[in-house]
Amino acid sequence: MKSYKQSLLLFSICLFSLQVAAQDFLPPLIPWSGKSKSLIAEPTDPWITPGEKSGLTESPSYEETMAWLEKLNESSPYISINSIGTSEQGRTIQMVMVSKDQDFTAEELSTSKKPLILFQAGIHAGEIDGKDAGMMLLRDINVGEKLELLDYANLLFIPILNVDGHERKSAYGRVNQRGPKIMGWRSNAVNLNLNRDYTKLETAGIQAIAKVIKDYDPDLYIDIHVTDGADYQYDVTYGFVETGGYSPEISSWLATNFKPEVDQALKDQGHIPGPLLFAANGEDFTEGNIAFSFSPRFSHTYGDIRHLPSILIENHSLKPFEQRVLGTYVFLEQAIKSVGNHFEELQAAISSDQDQPKESIVVKFGFRDTPADSVEFLAVKSEKVTSELTGNEYVAWLGEPDTQLVPSILMDKPVSSVPVPKAYWVPVEWNAVIQKMKEHGIEMEVLTEPKELNLEFSTVNEFKMVSQPYEGLMRFQSFDLDKNYRKVTLQPGSVRVKTDQALGELAVILMEPESVDSFFQWGYFNTILSQTEYMETYVMEPMIQSMLDKDPALKTRFEEELAKDEAFAKSPRRIYRWFYEQTPYLDQNWKVIPVGREW
Template sequence: MNIHDDWATPFERGNGNQTTTWRDCIDFHQRLARAFPSWLRFDEAGRSDGGVPIHVGVFSNDGVFDPPAVKAAGRSVFFNNNGIHPGEPEGVDACMALLRDLCLDPARRAALGRTVLVFIPVYNVDGALNRHDTSRVNQNGPEAFGFRGNARHLDLNRDFIKADSLNTRSFAQVFTRWDPDVMVDTHTSNGADYQHVVTLIATQPDKLGGRTGEHLRETMLPALYADMAERGFPMCPYVNPLQEIPDDGIADFLDSPRFSTGYAALHHTIGFMPETHMLKAFEARYHGTRALVEAALAHTVAHGDAIRAARAADRAAIAGGAPVALDWSLDRQRSRPFRFSGFTAVHEPSRLGSYQRLRYDRGAPWVKDIPYFDRYRTTVSAVPPRAYLLPQAWHDVALRLQGHGVPLQRALRAGRVPAEACRITRFDKRRMPFEGRHLHDVLEVETVMRTADVAEGDWLVPLGGPHDRFIVEVLEPLGIDSFFRWAFFDSVLDKKESFSDYVFEDEAERLLDAEPGLRARFEAWKAEHPDLLGDREAVLGFIFLAAQRYAEPEWRLYPVLRLLELPATLFSAED
């Protein structure tokens, strides 16, 4: 197809090493939407932290642009997200050309069938406007590009669950409104050197689970790898080496919900993150990205009915009480061979220091089978309750849930309900902040039954609907990316009162005599920690924390409660 000059993209008009600016990209899509309103809608979806509009486009070859109508008709939805890392822009340019071709080419429109294409042309708009050529030290072009961080210096591909940025909240509204069946979020890779142009992170199939995970592993991934080879881009899994170099084997990337594909999995959506190799020419990366998006779109068109049925079955299983996996570990006992095209790794003395440097010799390519570890085992799971009770004091959590599309109910009056509560018995907070928060890495909890007091205005988070998996994974503290791990409840981890040692010394002796079992626990602690007996704060601190007399019932008590039965009259749906 000959492209009229009026519809050539900046990439197509350039030298193969140029990417569009944010302004040119938005103008291009707006012009397309004005020229082809029967098929394309292009609107503002929200604002970024920097106050810049975030746009969303919808292409439907029969002009149906309403999500409920699309879903009611049993139509598939394919979602393409671009520019989350604006220094990795090939997806931005590929999306422009793809939409242009759909508008101009009747055959391409017909091939789309009843599938609706939803796209965000540039997600991290703040980073896209922070344009230069200096922030990607390992990348081969383009000539100028955007920056990874947004206006708050957040990496948006770590923010999907915690939603600290306005960008993420805008994204969540688009995503939950359309509830896509398949998502492709375009990226550029970093790491080892090899011959492949395109590598792929897919939603980890064992983590995705259920019938949707089976379709991904057994049907969609083999089809995508075959299709990409036919398109001239033999693909490999994302190169996540077990050791220093890929020769020793690679492992599936565990995409927790902080990442786009892990977030998609919380909605039973199949997600893909193509990672083109940063050392390949930008032109090759552009064409490889477009090939992957088109291959995934074609599979969605051909297998949309099967994917939607699998998603519905998996949602019904959780609504029926099936356990929800919360954390996973790589199965190092299971691997399969993958035919990998690499370069010979060379270790040689560095000219900068007294160490051995790693270099890949592009003059010595090789093709051979390497071990590919693509299986994960569930390590933690939870049986869903009937609902969660969220005290209104945690309004920031309620707002996050609502922002992700989770329906909540409010208590109309005070009351009491039986509930399961858990106390945090051990946690490990990272010393350095990660994307604006101190993440918790190690957790141990103990669960107790209690009668919970409900205050007027408290929130009920009911289960039994399409958001169940999302709710369970973020509200169970042991979830790999739960709200607790992301420090939304850190105030309960601090004991509010302390002691003055010269006063508490006498009181501690009295407590050891007065409280049953306290002296025995103290003697056991002394036997385990003889090196601490000379530390006044450690000795008195143990007695203070172990004594029931000065216990704070709320200390380390996780405030979200599990309800095994729904209270009949306390709550009503929010407006």
């Protein structure tokens, strides 16, 4: 029998073998040697970053990162580091502010004549490219030869947003990603995905980001990720809401002024920029690429509905960590220049989108009836292989460049819209929802004394819940609604949310139950579905007989119900239920969503 030490040694050897072999499982690598390699500091440079010391094969820990940034902070008058929140495990979420004018307060940066760029890394902590690229860029700005970048813009840099996930680090985080050697975890310490949290604000990280956006009012927001999925030649893929969104002028500015310059800068440095890529068949791109319509629970679409120019970077996971970090550096450097050079046009676009009329708002988009034109796609050759294990076919990537024409499948067709009321009213007892709206920065009036109002409310009829939680909450699979006016008396602390405000569209998305990111669909009003008062049968029987004797119209309706629904006629429970619903004893608040519309 093996000893405990022998077993432990054997287990360690197996783990080590798996770690070494994991990279061997990945598709063949296309060699790369871009000009951006010159951005890497020399080994003797006193300001070499921890990642560069490893040859950009490793990324520093939370403590190592913050220690290096604090050292940079002490050496430069243009940097200040500020805590923006505390994680679920008690770690500080830090933000680096960079300003040549030494503007470091929210008031100074939000009112500066220079644009303000916010870029964050590690919202999914295993996808950490932005942290190392940001450290290199800040080094070159503050102690290198790129101080002139601060003539273009002021910067906010969050090196690690999901700090707890970052410290849940191991060599076994993302088997489909080429480095770094040790990676953090996708979700936070309570297993919530921060990039599904922008509307519901359940996580410390996104609560911190919402406050930064509200207080600092940035002009461009960049969220840096790494992909999953298929192989292709592009190394830096990124996107924004181009069509089917809430900020058309901003989308036009990003497409016309920003994207061509950033793409050219990446190409000049040996990178291959591309759009966000999602294979229509889930495997390869032979059936096309889907341009998804994301809801505002995601970073870049949350920015879109706030009229904040927002970009989602998805570096390609199958490219080496070094290549991805350098591509991110080039992207960020050019982003600073492009925003600075076209700031006046950007401000005009933001203003135009904020002032657009709000008569109705699309709450759901779907696919176009036919695909858009085919586009040239820089693919990697693949073949279908029959698995000896399962007998099914799977895609094997061959590591050889290929150019294909593939359909572009757009998901920007309006499917469902809602009219926009003058205002919404939320009773004080739903304070959790009120507080979330405040965190978003939505303007509201607060009642100081009771007020009687006649408002329109939605009532839930038939509904079905999902079978398991999503992001810790029970959402709806399906439901149908009725809308009716009701007189209510709201107590002090209740709020009126007008829709004629800068964040009016966001208010509609959160308030209207048809919206997939409404507080209703996220489950914050689920308690309205519980019935807490009932009527006993021995009371129902004589009451029903009295009701039928006194109300011939009721008797006629009942007989019609019996005739048209055989199952109803055979169900005493449903018959009693039907009569109970005709009485004033039924809970008048049951299934009524507590958001009143003022028209």
